[in-house]
Structures are given as structure tokens and as C-alpha cells.
Amino acid sequence: MSCKARLMATNGGASWFRRLFGGAKTVPLDPARDDLVVVAFSFDDVESCSTALGRGAAAGWVDTAEAVFRHHLVLPPDQIEDATAVAAQDGYEPVMDPRPRPEIPTIGYRPSVEGGVGLTLQRVQVIDALHCSQERSRMAGLAQRRGGVVEGWDALQPGGASPAGAD
Template sequence: MILERFLRRRRPEPAPVLVDDGTLTVVGSCFDPARADSAVVAEMRAAGVAVETGVFVMRHVLTLPDLAASDEAARILTPDGWAVAAPAPDERPLRVLISRQQVLTGLEPARERTRMAGLAQRLGGDAEGYEVLARG
């Protein structure tokens, strides 16, 4: 009983859940394939963004050939917690926004950018880049 009380008090507060709903601001981005993702994180730190303790949403921008490719991306990514949205489904090529809450390290953006590039290529599209979003 005493141990349960101690453990309950020691549990960290859950991180607030962020959703790419239009209320978040861009605190970092990379649309240059030659730019290092660790440089993006370093620039965010230099700008005063609390990278180590902050809660962020990474939003990847992909161009895909059509809605079928967007649906396939959603089928693949949704089980891993990604939200997939095509703001203007009638445009060609289709610009697709893929986002989820992420822990931000120097490695995480690189890993996710590689994953998105592979997915876009497999679906006949291209990964343009990503933005890191946070509360004001």
C-alpha cells in the first residue's frame, strides 16, 4: 500500500497532446535535402526553443500522384499514429500533409525524413520536407 502511493506520486505528468489543427506555429523546418536535420534542431535551440523538454508535431509534406496514393499512405501510416491530410484533393500532383506528435532529437527528424522519402518514392511521389510545430 505504501509502495503504491510512492509509485503513484513519482509518475511523470503525461505530455500534452498536440494536434496539427492550425493553432500551432512553425518553430523549425527543412525543405533542402542537403541540409542536416541536426542543424535544424541546433537552430531551434539557438532560437530559444526548449527542444529537450518541448512537445512538438512534425508535419511532413509529400507530393503524391493522386488520392489513391494518399489513401495508401494513410493505410500504412495511421497505425503508427500519423495523421494524413490532403488539403486540396483536386490538385495534381496532390500535396499531402503527414503529421504526428514527436520527441525531437537530432536523430528523429532524419529517421522520419528517410521514412517519408521511401514512402513517397514507393507511391510515385516526392518528399518535399518537413516542419516542426509547437504551441506559440
């Protein structure tokens, strides 16, 4: 066996140079951190994600850093378990008491679900307008197929957020 083949066989193919100087691995954002603040949000069905994220950039959202992306739904009680299981396939986790609490507007038309129960689904990801729109649409479909509604979404980052891996 050649020296190169031996090195590749013992380290998964990474060269010694890359292993030595490849940099540190980033630690994912912990959604349970106490210093998370809302940096972007939308509770308006007609507002585009790019508009909401643009507003968020002025408020301190860092587009290169991970964020806790939360979707706030209202579902019939008998649909919570199924919706949670389906969302878990895409890495979402349910949050029964989201902190910080979202400020959901009470003015204007807000659809209601008779006997509805609030459910917040969250996951950690870097957010851009395209992926925000895709996930927003996914959540709307998830809720609609179960007789529920989506109230909106918000994104949390640490106060004074820094780009991914800089913590």
C-alpha cells in the same frame, strides 16, 4: 495472501508511495491548438536534421517539449489513400489543410509529380536529430515507392513553448 501481494494485486504493482507522490501525468500536445508556430523546418534534401534543429533552437524550439512533426509530400492522387494507411501504422495522421501553412521555397531544383496532390502527415513527438533523420528517411521511402516526392518537414510548438508536462 500477504499485505504486499494484496497491494500489488489491486493497483497494478505501483507502491502507495509512488501513487501518492508520483506526480501528475502529462497531457499530450494537441495538434489542433491555435497557438502552434513553426519552430524548426527543412525543405532542403541535403540539410541535416541537426543543422535544421540547431537553427530552430535559436528560433525558440524547446528540445524537451513535444512538437507536432509534419512531413509535406506530393503524391499521385491514386496513392494518397495507401500512403495515409501505411503512415497511420506509425501514428501519423493526414492533414488536408495544414495550419500554419509551410513556407516551401520556390528557388532551386524542386522535383515535381505530374498531377501530384499535396499531403501532409503529422504526429506528436519529442524531436531530436536522430529521430528526425529516421522519420525523414521513412517518409522519403513512402513517397518514392508511390511515385511521389517529399517537399520537406516542419515542427510546431506552442508560441512560448515550455518543457513537456509544464503546461
